[in-house]
Amino acid sequence: xxxxxxxxxxxxxxxxxxxxxxxxxxxxxxxxxxxxxxxxxxxxxxxxxxxxxxxxxxxxxxxxxxxxxxxxxxxxxxxxxxxxxxxxxxxxxxxxxxxxxxxxxxxxxxxxxxxxxxxxxxxxxxxxxxxxxxxxxxxxxxxxxxxxxxxxxxxxxxxxxxxxxxxxxxxxxxxxxxxxxxxxxxxxxxxxxxxxxxxxxxxxxxxxxxxxxxxxxxxxxxxxxxxxxxxxxxxxxxxxxxxxxxxxxxxxxxxxxxxxxxxxxxxxxxxxxxxxxxxxxxxxxxxxxxxxxxxxxxxxxx
Numbered sequence: 001x002x003x004x005x006x007x008x009x010x011x012x013x014x015x016x017x018x019x020x021x022x023x024x025x026x027x028x029x030x031x032x033x034x035x036x037x038x039x040x041x042x043x044x045x046x047x048x049x050x051x052x053x054x055x056x057x058x059x060x061x062x063x064x065x066x067x068x069x070x071x072x073x074x075x076x077x078x079x080x081x082x083x084x085x086x087x088x089x090x091x092x093x094x095x096x097x098x099x100x101x102x103x104x105x106x107x108x109x110x111x112x113x114x115x116x117x118x119x120x121x122x123x124x125x126x127x128x129x130x131x132x133x134x135x136x137x138x139x140x141x142x143x144x145x146x147x148x149x150x151x152x153x154x155x156x157x158x159x160x161x162x163x164x165x166x167x168x169x170x171x172x173x174x175x176x177x178x179x180x181x182x183x184x185x186x187x188x189x190x191x192x193x194x195x196x197x198x199x200x201x202x203x204x205x206x207x208x209x210x211x212x213x214x215x216x217x218x219x220x221x222x223x224x225x226x227x228x229x230x231x232x233x234x235x236x237x238x239x240x241x242x243x244x245x246x247x248x249x250x251x252x253x254x255x256x257x258x259x260x261x262x263x264x265x266x267x268x269x270x271x272x273x274x275x276x277x278x279x280x281x282x283x284x285x286x287x288x289x290x291x292x293x294x295x296x297x298x299x300x301x302x
Contacts, residue, residue: 001027003103004219005062007053007094008069009041010034013110013208015171017066020212026219031056032069048090049082054097064219065098065107067091070141074114075177077138087141088148095152095159104158106219109149111163113204113231113266114139123269126163126227150226158224165231165268169208169288170295181205181289184242185296188249199239199255202265204231207288217277225276231268232282244289 002025009018009030018028018041028041031053035043044056048069070087071077077087091109098107113124114136120128131139149159166180174182180203187194214230239255246253273280 001025002063002219003027003029003061004064004066005029005031005057005060006066006068007031007046007090008067010036011068011072012169012172013068013072013167013211016169016208017068017212017215020209020216021219024216024220026064029060029062048086053090053093057097061103062101063103063105065094065101065104066215067094067107067109070110071138073177073179074136074138075179077141080137083137083141084144087138088144091145092148095148095157098157099152099155105222107149107152107157107159108215108218109145109159109161111142111146111161111227112139113163113165113229113268115142115146115163116266122265123267124229125269126229126272146227153226160218160225161227162218162230163227163268164211165204165206165229165266167206167208167211169211169292172208172292174296174299180238181241181292182296184245185293186300188245188251188293189297189300192249192251194242194246194251194253196238196242196253196255197258198260199237199242199253199257200264201238201260202235202267203238204233204235204267205241205285205288206230206232207283207285207292209288209291210282214277214280217280221276223276225272228272228276229268229270230273231270232285233268233270234282234285235265235267236285241289244286245293248290248293 010032031046077083116124117129168181174186242253
């Protein structure tokens, strides 16, 4: 049974990826501040700001490492020093540890479409230019962590960098500074209305359960790649998402049509993904949104 170490497994992505991997027969160890309440998962309680991963994982060996532990959005990465410690320094510690894993086949690092330069031509390719710092702690930390990953690639470590588009789905935070889709759904449920800043902004929305399937395929596939865009290739506006939720919940949408100091279009080139995983079928957006909305209705009403 292949052994997988997942850091931050009790977060949004981990709660989607772990069930998929358990169903596929992987043995899961979760290195996280908060344990997962599943008897099939071994939990190692870990505080990234106090503990050293090497101290907690002595004499352990893993076939795969999935590194999720991070401040996972610009909204959460307001403290520069803490963001660098969690998103960059921890990544380097885990890569150093991974050098001593004799069974290691793949180290997966999760990056973001936000690392690409605002001026880069669309759709964004894996070799498109990346941002300078520009005050974006989150993107900067991911770019710096990617640099560390690339250093270890050059040393022969089997590292794969996944650059994700906007991911959404069950278990995503809705309470504290939520991202776009949970914010829209939270407002629809609690406030009986939806307010958006600008409905014309274009995004590629990736369902978390599709990502979980992609992760399983990435572990099962022995072919190596360095960097891979993970996106559906289908674009939707913020307004279209809000209108869909509004029809489901029978609540009004208010578009403030504000000028927003963020790039309008984050479309990503998926040709490399399609070559690696030909025939992969993404969940229809409408179905994924309904599933996610039902999750939030259940969570918020509980």
